Amino acid sequence: MLSYRHGYHAGNYADVLKHSMLLQVLKAMQKKAKPFVYIDTHAGAGAYSLEDEFAQKTGEYLDGVAKLWDHDNLPAPLQDYVAAVKHFNAEYDELSVYPGSPSFVDVELRQQDRMVLHELHSTDHELLNEYFEQDKQVKVINGDGLKGLIAAVPPLERRAVVLIDPSYEIKTDYVDVANTLIKAHKKFSTGVYMLWYPVVQREQTEAMLSLLKDSGIKKQLRIEQAIGADSEQFGMTAAGLWIINPPWQTDELARETLACLAPLLGSTNGNVNVQWEVGE
Template sequence: MLSYRHGFHAGNFADILKHTVFIHMLEYMTQKEKPLRIIDTHAGAGVYKLNGPQAQKNREFDTGIGRLWTSDTPPVALARLRELVQTLNERGPLQIYPGSPLIAQTLMRPIDRLFLHELHPSDYQFLRDAMRSDKRIKVLDEDGFASLQALLPPLERRALVLIDPSYEIKSDYHHLVKQVIHAHKRFAVGTVAIWYPVVNRTRIDEMELALKKSGIKNIQLMEFGIAPDSLEHGMTSSGMIVINPPWTLWGAMEEALPWLVDNLSDEGQGFYRLEQLVAEK
């Protein structure tokens, strides 16, 4: 299915969590002198116009990046996301919001390599245009799950993988876990970040349990919700599950998650989770 377009949701509360975590991991992992392979399995269009028809339809960014944009004192990790978005907007009004491909392109070094996958034909073309002729980046109109296995183990011996499917198909949850386990067998020391939406809590519980039983060590979960779980109101929360996270991520999320609850959700409705799903050893 190729109906999902992230442009309708760009800059929403889920993007704020996802991209805050992604930026923190990128900045941590690019401190080392060795090259890094970055793999984005479901890249989207790369960059989004908040004044365009898709973003304007529901204006989800108003309660996401819109609130962070005008905040006085966000925690460090969230401030880094805002600073990056401000830079991409050339320190002017908030008009564009970066997807994970543009964030990675902005933060990666000349020695790093970025592999982007997108199957939607329109978003694939937008992505190619956004990345232009950057020789560090390869844009592929291929199944990101299938290509992931071919890209591991990386020649660089270091890898950061972002898995962010649309979850349009119910089997995506099961398929994701299967692919993650396979990828871990191919390269056990890689860092893998999985984004998930909470539309049906049962599916998330099943995914968490499957990862706990997988034999993979050192798995952390961070989740932010703007409202209690509901089967009637679509996505009410979202989260990131990270395998082999940077040791600094936990502390950053201890500061960021309570701030998100206080500032991006209605009073008394928000919540967060920060859990070590599987111990490091």
């Protein structure tokens, strides 16, 4: 039985990186008028109250999105990110709500685009379905998102952004995610695949990423931010995005973003890493 609830972690430093880069990928896709589909394998609940017991228990958002809330002179990716979060808090006097990945995408979705959202957790699926029940551009599926991804590609649009953002609460997730991504790429090699990953045990994470590096797939970019040195005692010490087929200049935008984020988030003991693990 799945127990992970993203409400505990909504708006943390990993979300800042993930969602700021997701927005930039979407904006790059919008430069062409042709439609695209956004496929989310682990979509969550849609939005999260930062005042409920989940967020208040951990307070992780205080070391993430809250650190950027009142800052000016941010690089464009972070400006866009903060503006998007403020859009969802327009009726409040302060930071009260954090949008999930599908909500960030929903604001950017054009009439010709659509979303396919998978969520296995029954409670989060119910919330997600309620959030989008009136939106004909969005399909919400209660099921295994990894299996759903294989069924969803290649899409009719022949253009897609795929976000794979599992909880990794099951150890086999690491291998299953890599194998699923490789299978999806074989069926649909031109999609933009964004894999979010945590670093709890570095060896476990790198084993997953090595499967992708050794798969023969071209154009694989690593974007990673650490808040501390690798440790098996500390919990998650770093998080990153592994992007296959990133849009042009994604690497440059990531470097600019992480260079600004590191001091703002106070990650003096960590480091950032943006590099092409596999070229063209």
